[in-house]
Amino acid sequence: MSTTQSDRLRALLEPLVSAEGLDLEDIEVSRAGRRRMLRIVVDSDEGVELDTCAELSRAVSEKLDETDVMGEDEYVLEVSSPGADRPLSEHRHYVRATGRLVKLQLHADGAASELIARILTVDDEGLDLEVPGVKGRKPTARRVAFADIAKARVEIEFSRKDKKEEEA
Structure with a gap:
């Protein structure tokens, strides 16, 4: 995808996504x-x-039909949430993963290491x-x-208690 098309798509879709109270990832x-x-x-x-994805999909489809940003060729539209194994790359991703177990690949002092730990708190540093x-x-x-993190990903926990269960 050309940078121009990517930029045009982002500019076109960002307001629709934001109107639903979502972040365009x-x-x-x-x-x-x-x-x-x-x-x-x-x-x-x-x-x-799922209902939110369906509503957004309809709105995006209508908006794309009004423009030529996708050109004349046929395309399939898929609106989804990130998978559980998506990389953590933005500050908001770490905040959303608070309380979760994560696998971090660190690069401190020129040496690479791996760490599995639970995020307790997140701040700007x-x-x-x-x-x-x-x-x-x-x-x-x-x-x-954050400067020491090369890669980060949420670890899937099958026996993890849900936040709602812990509050009850």
């Missing part, structure tokens, strides 16, 4: 056989419901983490600066 145009696929990824602090104890040891606290 990604726009991707790719080939799927003879057709093109337009994939729009949206998110919010509360997550995204970095993360306060709880590193799980190993072999019966207690968890330990650790501070990681």
